[in-house]
Amino acid sequence: MRxxxxxxSLIRHRARTILAVLGVAVAAAMLLDMVMLATGMRESFRELxxxxxxxxxxxxxxxxxxxxDATIPGVSAIIATLRKNPDIRxxxxxxxxxxxxLTGNRDVSGSALGINPSVxxxxxxxxxxxxxxxxxxxxxxxxxxxxxxxxxxxLNVATGYDPQTxxxxxxxxxxxxxxxxxxxxxxxxxxxxxxxxxxEGMNPQSRDRASLFMVRVRSGADAEQVRDWIDxxxxxxxAISIATAIAQVDERLxxxxxxxxxxxxxxxxxxxxxxxxxxxxSVNERVGEIAVMRAIGVSRSHVVxxxxxxxVAISLAGAVLGLALGxxxxxxxxxxxxxxxxLPMAIDFFLFQPRAAWSALGLLIVSSIxxxxxxxxxxxSLPIAESLRREAIA
Amino acid sequence: xxxAFLLASLLAQDSSSVGRSPxxxxxxxxxxxxxxxxxxxxxxxxxGDRVSISVAPGMAGDIVVVGAIVKRGADPSEVARGDLxxxxxxxxxxxxxxxxxxxxRFAISTTPAADIPRLIDRINGVAxxxxxxxxxxxxVETSRTFQVVSRFHRAIGIIxxxxxxxxxxCIMVLKVEERRxxxxxxxxxxxxxxxxxxxxxxxxxxxxxxxxxxxxAIGWAISLVVNWHYQALYQTPLAFSIVxxxxxxxxxxxxxxxxxxxxxxxxxxxxxxxxLALFGR
Numbered sequence: 001m002r003x004x005x006x007x008x009s010l011i012r013h014r015a016r017t018i019l020a021v022l023g024v025a026v027a028a029a030m031l032l033d034m035v036m037l038a039t040g041m042r043e044s045f046r047e048l049x050x051x052x053x054x055x056x057x058x059x060x061x062x063x064x065x066x067x068x069d070a071t072i073p074g075v076s077a078i079i080a081t082l083r084k085n086p087d088i089r090x091x092x093x094x095x096x097x098x099x100x101x102l103t104g105n106r107d108v109s110g111s112a113l114g115i116n117p118s119v120x121x122x123x124x125x126x127x128x129x130x131x132x133x134x135x136x137x138x139x140x141x142x143x144x145x146x147x148x149x150x151x152x153x154x155l156n157v158a159t160g161y162d163p164q165t166x167x168x169x170x171x172x173x174x175x176x177x178x179x180x181x182x183x184x185x186x187x188x189x190x191x192x193x194x195x196x197x198x199x200e201g202m203n204p205q206s207r208d209r210a211s212l213f214m215v216r217v218r219s220g221a222d223a224e225q226v227r228d229w230i231d232x233x234x235x236x237x238x239a240i241s242i243a244t245a246i247a248q249v250d251e252r253l254x255x256x257x258x259x260x261x262x263x264x265x266x267x268x269x270x271x272x273x274x275x276x277x278x279x280x281x282s283v284n285e286r287v288g289e290i291a292v293m294r295a296i297g298v299s300r301s302h303v304v305x306x307x308x309x310x311x312v313a314i315s316l317a318g319a320v321l322g323l324a325l326g327x328x329x330x331x332x333x334x335x336x337x338x339x340x341x342x343l344p345m346a347i348d349f350f351l352f353q354p355r356a357a358w359s360a361l362g363l364l365i366v367s368s369i370x371x372x373x374x375x376x377x378x379x380x381s382l383p384i385a386e387s388l389r390r391e392a393i394a
Numbered sequence: 395x396x397x398a399f400l401l402a403s404l405l406a407q408d409s410s411s412v413g414r415s416p417x418x419x420x421x422x423x424x425x426x427x428x429x430x431x432x433x434x435x436x437x438x439x440x441x442g443d444r445v446s447i448s449v450a451p452g453m454a455g456d457i458v459v460v461g462a463i464v465k466r467g468a469d470p471s472e473v474a475r476g477d478l479x480x481x482x483x484x485x486x487x488x489x490x491x492x493x494x495x496x497x498x499r500f501a502i503s504t505t506p507a508a509d510i511p512r513l514i515d516r517i518n519g520v521a522x523x524x525x526x527x528x529x530x531x532x533x534v535e536t537s538r539t540f541q542v543v544s545r546f547h548r549a550i551g552i553i554x555x556x557x558x559x560x561x562x563x564c565i566m567v568l569k570v571e572e573r574r575x576x577x578x579x580x581x582x583x584x585x586x587x588x589x590x591x592x593x594x595x596x597x598x599x600x601x602x603x604x605x606x607x608x609x610x611a612i613g614w615a616i617s618l619v620v621n622w623h624y625q626a627l628y629q630t631p632l633a634f635s636i637v638x639x640x641x642x643x644x645x646x647x648x649x650x651x652x653x654x655x656x657x658x659x660x661x662x663x664x665x666x667x668x669x670l671a672l673f674g675r
Contacts, residue, residue: 015663016571019564026557033553061450070449100523107523161523236450254627263550270561281568329553336545341538 007313013282020278021317024364027271028315028322032360033330033350034264038257040351045249048346049242051183052121054092055223057245058213058230058237064248065240066096071209072237078213081233087221092119095196096211097203100168101147102156108146110190112157113182114199114206121183121214123193127151128178134198137174140182143190151176157192159203170202187338187345213237256349268367271318275311275371283307283375287382288391294384304376311372312365319364323357425483426461432629433478434463447480449491456490458482466630502526559652562605566598566656570664577664578672587665594661595654602653606646613637613645 011017058078060070072078075093082091095114100107113122117130123138128151131138137155144150152175159170174194182191200207217226223241230239240248250257283290290303330350337349424444434440439460448455466479488494504510510528517526573594580590617635624634664672 013571016564016567019560019567023557023560023564026553026560030553030557163522163524166522255624259550263554267557270557274561274564277565277568281572284572333546333549336549337542339538339542339545341542 016278017314020274020314021321023274024271024315024318025321025325027267027274028319028360028364029326029329030267031264031271031363032323032326032357033333034260034267035356035360036326036330036350036352037333038260038264039353039356041253041256041347041349042246042250043353044346044348044351046242046246048183048344049245051346052214054090054121054214054216055242056215056217056227056230057240058215058234059240060211061236061238063238064245065212069096071095071206071211072213073209075208075210078210078234078237082213082215082230084233085226085229087218087226087229088215089218090119090216092116092121092214092216093196093210094120094122094212094214095199095206095209097159097199097206099192100158100161101143102158102168102171103147103149108143108190110143110146110192112159112199113191113193114196115193116196119216120193121216123180123182123185126179126181128176130178131193131195131198132177134195134201135172135174136177136198137192137194138178138180139176139192140185140190141179142188143192144176144179146190149176151179157202159199170204172198172202174198183346184344186342189342268363271315271364272367272371275314275368276374278314279307279311279372280375280378282310283379286379287387290379291382291384291387291391294382295388300380304380307376307379308369308372311368311375315364315368315371319361322364323361326360327352424457424459425486427458428462428464428481429460430479431463431465433480434460436478439463447482447490456486458486501529555648559648562602562649562652563656563659566601566653567660569601570594570598570657570660574664574667574672577661578669581665581669581672590665591658591661594664595657598653598657598660599650602649603646605653606649609645609649610637610642 057065058072059065060068060072063070079091079093082088093116097112097114098109099112100109115122115131117132125138126141128138130136137157139147139149147153147155149155154173154175157172157174158168161168180193182189182193185191196210200209215226215230217223224243227239227241227244230237293303294300330352334348334350337343338345338347427445427447429437429439439445441460441463443460444457445460446455446457464481482490484497488496504513514526514528577590577594580593581587614637617637620635621633625631
């Protein structure tokens with residue numbers, strides 16, 4: 001009965017209802033996008049860091065991984081120290097360096113990682129085989145495209161140059177054994193990976209040094225406790241757990257979270273205002289009708305429920321439409337932000353999580369119930385006789 | 395410059411390196427460095443203080459004197475990074491960092507009459523292992539981050555405009571429809587449809603202008619709060635939000651257009667309806 005009356009009231013003013021539903025839909029879409037932006041970025045970054053199961057990273061003191069060219073000396077000693085902790089399962093030292101691939105009279109620059117293939121967590125093999133031999137190299141598609149090279153080709157790779165003598169240093173012939181996707185690399189990054197000892201051999205200054213250690217802890221062990229232990233044992237490095245990395249990224253990208261919060265709140269407020277206005281106007285127009293209903297014995301709660309139901313119906317219809325619209329706009333906005341230079345291609349700013357959709361829907365329903373309360377209260381407290389008399393005179 | 399960043403971050407992270415070290419004085423006459431005001435504040439340093447600088451914590455380093463504390467310029471590329479900077483003599487940084495006779499980049503000043511493209515071609519013709527770029531091109535490349543943020547803002551702006559347009563249309567339609575009895579009375583008194591429509595549209599335009607004025611005032615106040623908050627958060631004099639005359643003109647024009655459109659739409663519906671029907675008879 002209540003639903004039928006609410007439906008009749010909404011259908012009576014079709015244009016007005018459609019406009020209100022559209023308004024709520026746009027506000028709901030914006031709200032969903034902002035909830036996705038506020039939570040998705042952090043979740044996406046956490047998933048990226050945990051994708052290979054390494055919970056702790058060690059970087060040169062005071063830096064973030066690969067934020068500078070600094071390296072950590074004494075790789076063997078650090079590994080020996082880390083091995084003392086039974087909670088540490090695997091250690092993956094990574095050495096980063098710039099490389100120059102010489103093809104004819106061209107020099108293509110890129111970055112290279114020196115890794116141990118049995119414990120590496122930096123790339124996924126797409127085709128070919130991993131760097132099982134000392135003269136093997138795996139490369140990203142972007143680098144292969146730049147070099148017009150493919151798996152099986154031999155490349156002349158150097159790690160430095162001397163402008164005075166016009167010669168390249170650390171030259172070595174390496175065979176491309178595989179195509180890989182670098183998990184933390186940007187789409188337009190020219191990257192390659194080889195065994196750590198190969199890269200060290202090409203650049204003697206980096207012998208027994210690493211740019212980064214990735215540490216995998218035993219299942220069930222507390223990563224934060226292991227991080228604290230590393231901090232005490234190795235005061236010259238910075239140990240970063242997933243939680244601290246996320247906190248640092250949060251700090252750098254706090255702008256987007258705050259923007260999401262502000263725009264989300266504005267969207268919710270706009271939706272609330274729209275529903276309140278519409279239902280209030282609708283109640284004002286139906287003063288006589290409501291007074292008649294009350295006069296023939298319809299209870300106050302019945303009137304309140306019917307009017308609140310109108311607000312909820314508009315919000316629900318708008319929310320369903322807004323969900324679809326929000327997913328489309330989130331995809332578009334994510335494409336824009338994915339173009340950030342140097343951003344790992346696996347990072348999503350707008351990550352759809354069912355929890356985000358439910359949060360947005362829950363907020364909308366709560367606000368629509370709130371929006372209906374004032375007009376419903378006004379309608380329920382109308383003086384019956386006076387309203388009828390005023391309506392008759394009008 | 396990269397090493398200067400490294401040094402700064404090392405010094406900032408490990409207070410034992412920043413402390414006034416009495417030993418390991420490599421030079422008899424300590425040289426001077428310039429540090430950021432943020433660095434000075436965080437490390438409690440002032441002009442004249444002696445500090446030891448090294449590339450790694452615990453290493454014997456150079457003793458230097460803080461010669462100046464400088465205020466960082468407004469560089470958008472540094473926003474949110476929180477890097478601390480030390481400026482020191484090139485040869486000293488090369489020695490401390492073991493960098494040898496190397497630099498990360500050269501900046502070249504040219505005469506006003508210089509043919510810059512030709513000059514760049516000549517340098518690149520003989521260059522080995524480095525490349526010359528025009529400063530303008532580097533600025534374009536380094537501003538990619540801001541181009542992305544700008545595109546994002548524009549997209550958000552478009553969505554906001556769509557949302558506010560629907561909202562405005564809805565409100566204006568409701569407002570005009572609320573007046574159906576007044577309009578019916580006017581029509582029954584013999585006022586022409588055109589006059590009624592004009593009155594409604596003028597009223598809608600006035601409401602839109604008043605709403606826009608209030609919106610501009612609220613927007614301006616929010617802009618002040620946004621700048622105050624983000625300038626304090628990122629310790630930068632950069633302006634994050636600027637209310638410009640074209641922005642105001644665009645907002646007012648849009649709201650006026652929407653107001654008038656809504657007024658026309660709603661009044662057309664009302665004037666086409668017989669006055670008695672508007673009364674509900």
